[in-house]
Amino acid sequence: xxxxxxxxxxxxxxxxxxxxxxxxxxxxxxxxxxxxxxxxxxxxxxxxxxxxxxxxxxxxxxxxxxxxxxxxxxxxxxxxxxxxxxxxxxxxxxxxxxxxxxxxxxxxxxxxxxxxxxxxxxxxxxxxxxxxxxxxxxxxxxxxxxxxxxxxxxxxxxxxxxxxxxxxxxxxxxxxxxx
Numbered sequence: 001x002x003x004x005x006x007x008x009x010x011x012x013x014x015x016x017x018x019x020x021x022x023x024x025x026x027x028x029x030x031x032x033x034x035x036x037x038x039x040x041x042x043x044x045x046x047x048x049x050x051x052x053x054x055x056x057x058x059x060x061x062x063x064x065x066x067x068x069x070x071x072x073x074x075x076x077x078x079x080x081x082x083x084x085x086x087x088x089x090x091x092x093x094x095x096x097x098x099x100x101x102x103x104x105x106x107x108x109x110x111x112x113x114x115x116x117x118x119x120x121x122x123x124x125x126x127x128x129x130x131x132x133x134x135x136x137x138x139x140x141x142x143x144x145x146x147x148x149x150x151x152x153x154x155x156x157x158x159x160x161x162x163x164x165x166x167x168x169x170x171x172x173x174x175x176x177x178x179x
Contacts (some may be wrong), residue, residue, distance in 0.1 A: 004101045031157070033091060034090075034099060034154060036091070037152060039153070040086050049148060053087045053150055058089075062099075065088060069082050070082060070084075100174070104174040118130070123163075127158060128167070134149050156170060
């Protein structure tokens with residue numbers, strides 16, 4: 001079992017119950033899933049980008065990514081329906097906690113000029129989305145083997161009712177929000 005999951009069960013639940021006045025441990029917000037998405041608009045000209053993104057995202061997460069295709073044609077973007085334009089992975093349970101642990105302790109400290117993650121990524125319903133501009137902050141990716149720097153969006157889906165509850169929970173999970 002992931003170290004972060006044990007920490008959550010033992011201490012974070014108690015802290016959240018005390019801070020927000022929950023009477024039952026099942027009222028405490030939980031992290032349900034983490035969704036990692038790589039949008040690759042340049043893949044319509046170079047289909048090999050999708051293949052390399054699948055390999056890289058698979059190495060980062062330990063799970064096989066799903067290739068996302070365009071839902072409709074948009075002529076101004078020279079995009080046709082059914083053309084692959086991105087890859088995504090949904091992480092749950094132990095794999096999710098292991099990914100969050102690696103993100104917080106290994107990847108984020110490797111980001112150049114890192115001052116903390118923005119707190120503007122909350123959606124009003126307790127979910128948080130952050131972006132990374134480079135996939136090479138993860139140690140699983142070899143700098144020599146990449147063909148193009150690709151960014152990714154990471155979404156933390158929680159059961160929190162408010163952004164304040166979600167932010168407090170994510171801070172105690174280790175996400176370094178800037179002040």
